[in-house]
Amino acid sequence: MASAGRLLLLLLCLLPVAPVLTIKKYQHLSHKSIGEPCETHSECQSDCCVTNSLNPQKFCTAQTVFQQCLSWKKPNGYICKDHLECQSKCCVVNNYGVQTYCKAKTIFLQCLPWRKPNWDYCNYHSECRSKCCIRLNELSPNRCVPQSGILLQCLPW
Structure with missing residues (x-):
């Protein structure tokens, strides 16, 4: 009976240690300072892990005043x-x-x-700055032309 009591006491002493070790493990992972490399937001003290240049590597950065994480x-x-x-x-x-x-x-x-400038070859009105792509005559290819007339319409020259 005495050995069972000692065993129980030993187990009770060991129980709180396991959660503390687990918490310390996660605290270490989640407390990277600003400027340290990271992969996820949860690794950083600021909860903000983003790219800060053309380099695809992410780093811990500060959040904005509005609590946002903004990438470069x-x-x-x-x-x-x-x-x-x-x-x-x-x-x-x-x-x-x-x-x-x-x-x-x-x-x-x-x-x-x-958009293409006037007199450039085109296929669609949307390609031209003037938004006017037409054939100047029956044999010519389509070209961007300035809009003309009183109402600025897409008319042949």
Whole structure:
């Protein structure tokens, strides 16, 4: 009976140790300082693990005043695939190629794609700055032309 009491006492003494060890293990994982490499938000003291440059490595960073974790965004001129990659939230083609780039929005906060200048070859009205793509005669290919007439219509020259 005495040995059973000792065994029970020993078990009771050991029980609180296991949860404390587990808590310390998780505290160590979840308390990385700002600037340390991380993979998930829960690893950081700030609960914020994001990229801070073109490098895909994530780092612990401070949250904004509004408690948000903001990733680094590409400035104008950088190659992009999606609007969300850019600081301006505007990712468009900016020349004759198919590559898209981060571009500033207009004064009216519009994200306008690059369009072909007048007299360039075209297939659709939407390709032209003038939004006017027509054939100049029956044998010529379509070209971007300035809108004309009193009502600025897309008319042949």
